[in-house]
Amino acid sequence: MSNVPSGTTTQAGESPALKSAISKAARHLMPMLVILYFVAFLDRTNVGFAEDALAVDRGISAGAFALGAGIFFIGYAIFEIPSNLLLKRFGARFWLARIAVTWGIVATAFAWTTNDTMFIVLRFLLGVTEAGLFPGVILFLSEWFPNKHRVKMFAIFYLAQPFSQMLGAPLSGGLISFGDQFTPWHGWQVMFFVEGVMAIVAGILALKFLINSPQDAKWLNDDEKRALTDVMAKEDSVRESDGPTGIWRAMGNWKVWYFTIIYFCLQIAVYGTTFYLPQQVANLLGQNVGWQVGLVAAIPWLVGLFACYFFGRAANTVRRRRHWGTMFYVFTGVFILGSAWAGATGQPFLGILFITLAVASFLSVGPITWSYPTAFLTGTAAAAGIGLINSLGNLGGFVAPIMRTAVNEAVPTDAGTWGVVSLGVFAFLAAIMLFSTKFFTAKADSLLEEETAPGH
Incomplete structure (x- = not known):
């Protein structure tokens, strides 16, 4: 019923x-x-x-x-x-x-x-x-x-x-x-x-x-x-x-913490990539950071701009959000690994391509990810829950460069390959967790499913 x-x-x-x-x-x-x-x-x-x-x-x-x-x-x-x-x-x-x-x-x-x-x-x-x-x-x-x-x-x-x-x-x-x-x-x-x-x-x-x-x-x-x-x-x-009611119930709600982990994994991939994007592009091109590197480094964001808007506009059903969100997390991980491989094997064109696709993927999945907590949080519970997800999730921006540097020091390579690989692992974890949301769809998402079902 x-x-x-x-x-x-x-x-x-x-x-x-x-x-x-x-x-x-x-x-x-x-x-x-x-x-x-x-x-x-x-x-x-x-x-x-x-x-x-x-x-x-x-x-x-x-x-x-x-x-x-x-x-x-x-x-x-x-x-x-x-x-x-x-x-x-x-x-x-x-x-x-x-x-x-x-x-x-x-x-x-x-x-x-x-x-x-x-x-x-x-x-x-x-x-x-x-x-x-x-x-x-x-x-x-x-x-x-x-x-x-x-x-x-x-x-x-x-x-x-x-x-x-x-x-x-x-x-x-x-x-x-x-x-x-x-x-x-x-x-x-x-x-x-x-x-x-x-x-x-x-x-x-x-x-x-x-x-x-x-x-x-x-x-x-x-x-x-x-x-x-x-x-x-x-x-x-x-x-x-x-959903939960009140501040403390929201902060203790397991779904809120579940999406906090997903968002933390996303931010690891995002900041671990963007903090080093100019330098990674420079290494691929064999040049110092400058005007030309800056122009090439803008390409992923240009492509990501269109991908984010297009897929955000089209993700208007529960099935699309879950499947596309999972797909884009997987793509983020795969393309981050691809950029590491391209850097290690000295293939600049493929490296830029993989970085571009990784940026487009994680920009596309961000809005989809936020549709989940806003489907079951409202009032002060939403204020507390959304704040918790974003605050702890954004600590991925603090952890990512430290983790990437530590991995590179532990397993040193000329291209810093394994530090980049470590970022992709978190994207795959987020993909598994987002796909698993099929087992606890929110009532608001059930409403959305009925609105978009054939015959309506």
């Missing part, structure tokens, strides 16, 4: 008002969310462009730089859950804007870095102030868009990652060149200051463009508001009957 409430609107029976409401919400909300995430990635990763200059101009040691790069994730992890709970209290509009403004202030402060201690403290504070943006947006989207359309919105949000990797390098490099040539400051100071100000401006704009709920949206008419709030209320009732 179905647990789905009677009278639920199905895909084929979506009213014009509901379709219009979803379309308007996407047009009004998604550009601002993508901008926020784009700038967040920019301020999170631009420090790599200033490594050598900070060492020369401020005496920042290699050890302090490495600690500062990683300590970001510690501050980020500690404050993810509190930030998400405060978002529920103050509303997404204010809280996401506050996050952007405060991390922008910290990001600009890097322009005045003077020593190791200041650099490490600022990196920690950057993680603290940025904490809550990603899980806050995931929570926000789960309250605005029905399950049927959610993966597509997650995919659009994810587009900020490849955009930031493609456009961030020339922007950061251009600001450094401009600062060195046309201002009395060091180029790296101009880069940190301008990109930090971009976050502050984005936060101010978020106050104008983000809306807490459909009821507050002036660009929705009464019929559209009613249609959207009705379908979200029905989905919330299903999630409340299926």
Whole structure:
């Protein structure tokens, strides 16, 4: 017997008002969310462009730089859950804007870095102030868009990652060149200051463009508001009957921890690949990191951009999400192993191809992965559960470079083959775990299955 409430609107029976409401919400909300995430990635990763200059101009040691790069994730992890709970209290509009403004202030402060201690403290504070943006947006989207359309919105949000990797390098490099040539400051100071100000401006704009709920949206008419709030209320009732209620039950729920492990495995593959992508490309091409390497390193993100959007848009059934998600995790592992083999055997074309396919695969699977916890979490349980998954999962970004380096030191090769191989193992583990979700489908996913069944 179905647990789905009677009278639920199905895909084929979506009213014009509901379709219009979803379309308007996407047009009004998604550009601002993508901008926020784009700038967040920019301020999170631009420090790599200033490594050598900070060492020369401020005496920042290699050890302090490495600690500062990683300590970001510690501050980020500690404050993810509190930030998400405060978002529920103050509303997404204010809280996401506050996050952007405060991390922008910290990001600009890097322009005045003077020593190791200041650099490490600022990196920690950057993680603290940025904490809550990603899980806050995931929570926000789960309250605005029905399950049927959610993966597509997650995919659009994810587009900020490849955009930031493609456009961030020339922007950061251009600001450094401009600062060195046309201002009395060091180029790296101009880069940190301008990109930090971009976050502050984005936060101010978020106050104008983000809306807490459909009821507050002036660009929705009464019929559209009613249609959207009705379908979200029905989905919330299903999630409340299926998932944990309250903060502590969510944090102790086995499904939440299950998806935390999956997301941790994903981030191992993602950060273990992206942190070393320019250097890996340089090794394959036999060149130093520079303009040509940067152009080639942008290819995986360009391909990944289209793959993420296409598969996110098409993953609108339970079967597709599970099968495609499993497939993309397997592909991620296989292509990471392929890039290691190509590097070890000196085949640059195949190496670039495998890296490109690996990036496209893990970008495609991210939005699909987030559709699972948002199918059974709602309210404060969603705030806590999504925050927990993202905070502990992102520690994969802290573990990945350490693990890759340790494996390479334990089993040394000229191409660092076994360190790359270790990343692929975690992708295969995630594939097994995601496929196993067929044994505990959420009630909201059962609703989605009925909506997309033949004959509806």
